[in-house]
Amino acid sequence: MPTTSSGQSVRALGGLIAPYETRFERRSIDPTELVIGLNTLAVSVHQASANSGDLGFDLLLDGWDVAPPPVVTRGPYLQRVTATSATLRWRTDLPASAFVGYAGPGETPTWVFAPSSTEGEVVLGDLQPETRYEYEIAGSGFVAGGDPDHVFETAPLAGEHRPLRIWVLGDSGTGTQTAASVRDAYLTQPGSEDTDLVLMLGDNAYLRGTDLEHRAGLFDPYASILRSVPVWPTIGNHDALSISTPLQSGPYYDAFSLPTAGEAGGVASGTEAYYSFDHANVHFVSLDSSSSSSQPGSPMLTWLTADLAANAADWTIAFWHHPPYSKGSHDSNSESWLVAMRTNVLPILEAAGVDLVLAGHSHAYERSMLFDGHYGASGTLLPGMVLDSGDGGPGSDGAYQKSSIVPTPHSGTVYVVIGSSATLSQSGALDHPALPFAARSLGSVLLEIFGHRLDLRFIDEQGVTLDRFSLQKPMAHSPECSDSVDNDGDGATDFPADSECSDASDVGESPFSNLQLVDDSRCTLGGSSQPVPCLDEATPDLLETRQQLEVASRASEPADPPSLTLRLASIAVADLEPGSPIETRVSANVAVDYSIAFLVDVAADEAWQLVVESDWRGALDIVDDDPGTATARVEPGPLTGTIDSTGQIYAGTTALLAPTPLSVSAGSGDASSPFDRRSIAWSDASIGPREVRLRFRASPAVESTCAAAPCAGLEAALRSGLAGTLPGLSAGSYPGAGTRNPDDDGHFVKATLLTAPEPAG
Numbered sequence: 001m002p003t004t005s006s007g008q009s010v011r012a013l014g015g016l017i018a019p020y021e022t023r024f025e026r027r028s029i030d031p032t033e034l035v036i037g038l039n040t041l042a043v044s045v046h047q048a049s050a051n052s053g054d055l056g057f058d059l060l061l062d063g064w065d066v067a068p069p070p071v072v073t074r075g076p077y078l079q080r081v082t083a084t085s086a087t088l089r090w091r092t093d094l095p096a097s098a099f100v101g102y103a104g105p106g107e108t109p110t111w112v113f114a115p116s117s118t119e120g121e122v123v124l125g126d127l128q129p130e131t132r133y134e135y136e137i138a139g140s141g142f143v144a145g146g147d148p149d150h151v152f153e154t155a156p157l158a159g160e161h162r163p164l165r166i167w168v169l170g171d172s173g174t175g176t177q178t179a180a181s182v183r184d185a186y187l188t189q190p191g192s193e194d195t196d197l198v199l200m201l202g203d204n205a206y207l208r209g210t211d212l213e214h215r216a217g218l219f220d221p222y223a224s225i226l227r228s229v230p231v232w233p234t235i236g237n238h239d240a241l242s243i244s245t246p247l248q249s250g251p252y253y254d255a256f257s258l259p260t261a262g263e264a265g266g267v268a269s270g271t272e273a274y275y276s277f278d279h280a281n282v283h284f285v286s287l288d289s290s291s292s293s294s295q296p297g298s299p300m301l302t303w304l305t306a307d308l309a310a311n312a313a314d315w316t317i318a319f320w321h322h323p324p325y326s327k328g329s330h331d332s333n334s335e336s337w338l339v340a341m342r343t344n345v346l347p348i349l350e351a352a353g354v355d356l357v358l359a360g361h362s363h364a365y366e367r368s369m370l371f372d373g374h375y376g377a378s379g380t381l382l383p384g385m386v387l388d389s390g391d392g393g394p395g396s397d398g399a400y401q402k403s404s405i406v407p408t409p410h411s412g413t414v415y416v417v418i419g420s421s422a423t424l425s426q427s428g429a430l431d432h433p434a435l436p437f438a439a440r441s442l443g444s445v446l447l448e449i450f451g452h453r454l455d456l457r458f459i460d461e462q463g464v465t466l467d468r469f470s471l472q473k474p475m476a477h478s479p480e481c482s483d484s485v486d487n488d489g490d491g492a493t494d495f496p497a498d499s500e501c502s503d504a505s506d507v508g509e510s511p512f513s514n515l516q517l518v519d520d521s522r523c524t525l526g527g528s529s530q531p532v533p534c535l536d537e538a539t540p541d542l543l544e545t546r547q548q549l550e551v552a553s554r555a556s557e558p559a560d561p562p563s564l565t566l567r568l569a570s571i572a573v574a575d576l577e578p579g580s581p582i583e584t585r586v587s588a589n590v591a592v593d594y595s596i597a598f599l600v601d602v603a604a605d606e607a608w609q610l611v612v613e614s615d616w617r618g619a620l621d622i623v624d625d626d627p628g629t630a631t632a633r634v635e636p637g638p639l640t641g642t643i644d645s646t647g648q649i650y651a652g653t654t655a656l657l658a659p660t661p662l663s664v665s666a667g668s669g670d671a672s673s674p675f676d677r678r679s680i681a682w683s684d685a686s687i688g689p690r691e692v693r694l695r696f697r698a699s700p701a702v703e704s705t706c707a708a709a710p711c712a713g714l715e716a717a718l719r720s721g722l723a724g725t726l727p728g729l730s731a732g733s734y735p736g737a738g739t740r741n742p743d744d745d746g747h748f749v750k751a752t753l754l755t756a757p758e759p760a761g
């Protein structure tokens with residue numbers, strides 16, 4: 001309710017939507033306001049709008065002679081998670097103090113005290129990067145967390161290359177079943193449990209951004225993810241109806257703890273209305289198109305210019321609410337907020353080399369090609385502004401190519417409107433010339449970053465991907481000691497940790513005439529044990545991967561054949577010079593699902609051919625506590641290599657052939673067996689540098705059978721390049737059925753680039 005007026009004609013600031021219109025909201029009355037004897041409690045009920053069709057009210061008055069226990073009514077939820085700190089928030093209906101405990105793997109919990117308040121907030125400091133922490137809030141009269149659902153992971157250090165998964169929602173704050181269907185379509189996608197960040201593009205709490213609407217549209221429906229993943233918001237026009245940005249007050253500001261002093265990276269903005277932060281190799285900028293001036297010389301644009309000038313991240317992503325281009329339920333030709341952002345903000349962003357802009361407000365999905373310099377109305381888009389008119393699709397026109405890793409002025413930007421995460425509008429033709437890819441569909445966006453590649457997918461409320469594109473930057477084929485990055489994947493920043501880096505400006509780790517995927521400790525080359533230069537681009541946690549891989553397969557029930565669903569998602573990159581083969585070996589893996597990328601630069605008119613030789617050597621092992629009763633066999637699946645070259649997919653299959661079928665009996669173990677070698681070749685006549693990405697997959701099915709049940713501890717493992725025993729197996733005193741030699745075993749790939757012979761004469 002407004003605090004400045006009363007009376008029957010006064011409208012409530014916000015209304016209630018289902019299910020909140022039939023729920024009790026708990027309020028407490030300060031006992032000191034009561035008098036001995038008769039007390040009168042007066043309540044007035046107001047409509048939020050004159051044409052609302054219903055009005056209901058019910059009241060339950062509870063009296064307590066002791067203080068009732070507080071109830072958690074919001075959260076807990078994560079805010080401002082950096083590499084070394086995190087902010088944890090929660091709300092209770094009554095003031096309560098709390099101790100917050102948090103612990104990384106194997107750590108004794110650290111406890112932090114939160115003084116009595118209904119708005120609980122603690123900053124957890126001295127955290128380790130990329131570390132998973134469990135937390136628990138032990139409050140005065142309540143407990144929250146302390147279970148596997150209440151965990152979070154700190155960010156990678158700024159600049160590090162890590163696979164990132166970001167969920168982007170626009171205009172999501174209705175709390176309706178429609179919003180829930182979009183939410184569930186994302187949360188049931190494979191890998192959604194590994195989401196690193198949530199971006200909300202404004203109108204996070206319909207209809208007026210009230211406190212209760214933040215609960216109904218944001219904190220309740222997204223509670224399951226917000227307790228583990230930090231949300232980074234921006235202010236929508238609906239959210240702005242209940243706030244004062246000059247005073248930094250109101251439900252939006254109450255709900256979020258956002259960086260104002262550059263504490264998450266970037267330049268200090270001095271306000272929660274707009275801010276920036278770094279996460280791994282991405283710089284994010286959140287602008288306020290709803291309640292802050294976007295005029296030239298305004299504080300926001302002055303700060304934005306300074307922030308981008310200080311930015312050297314691989315990727316720069318800006319987001320705010322009002323789209324600079326849209327022909328959906330809002331028209332960017334005529335609506336002043338949209339026009340202002342386009343004409344005043346875009347020149348700053350594009351001059352600073354921003355890669356991607358995300359906005360909401362129009363209730364549909366609209367997306368541009370790669371372009372630059374289009375600051376007028378929709379009819380002013382000129383061909384020269386379009387840097388790549390393709391769809392950017394990895395399976396069609398190919399990824400949009402950026403010319404440089406570092407922010408480069410006017411190197412092209414992609415603009416995306418995501419305003420249908422809860423409401424879909426039928427108005428607007430969705431025909432903006434700069435936004436040729438549009439869908440009048442509910443949905444949200446999955447944004448993934450793999451080192452120098454950015455993939456964006458629009459996923460509708462059925463879980464179907466309706467649009468996708470990629471942005472590709474040149475690969476870091478010549479890592480330097482000066483970039484404060486662990487280029488060789490050995491877990492330590494190259495300088496000063498690596499002996500190859502004599503000083504911070506040294507580029508001593510190159511060249512990469514040979515390239516190997518790293519194993520968990522070092523790179524090895526062929527039969528040599530000498531460390532060689534290694535590069536692991538977009539490094540996943542290989543230690544973790546290895547642990548997953550070593551589990552291999554297990555069969556507790558003979559009738560339930562184990563499946564191998566392991567993956568090694570490494571990407572290695574290198575320049576591929578004509579005639580100079582690159583050899584790479586993946587050791588310590590069992591099943592194979594990984595990709596290798598090469599940068600191929602072909603001069604004009606040179607046809608080229610890439611020859612790939614591949615084999616896979618390994619063994620099938622079996623262990624049984626009752627030797628002689630169990631057998632295992634493997635039916636090798638195909639090993640498929642796929643080359644994605646300039647948007648064209650070349651696919652071929654090289655056989656992974658053991659002596660078929662490969663089978664062993666318990667006690668025999670170690671059916672070491674080289675698999676067959678095949679070569680595959682592709683050719684292409686297109687010109688210029690491009691990435692060639694090979695993905696190798698094998699899906700061998702291991703089947704274990706038990707002749708004399710029960711076969712407790714029966715386990716079969718298909719191993720490849722795994723030195724030593726298989727740790728973690730439970731059966732008996734299994735010593736390992738032989739020792740794999742990482743120099744002999746593993747998946748070996750040799751790639752040679754050939755160019756066409758010179759024409760005779």
Ligand SMILES: [Fe+2]
Nearest residue numbers: 203236237361
């Ligand atoms: Fe809006």
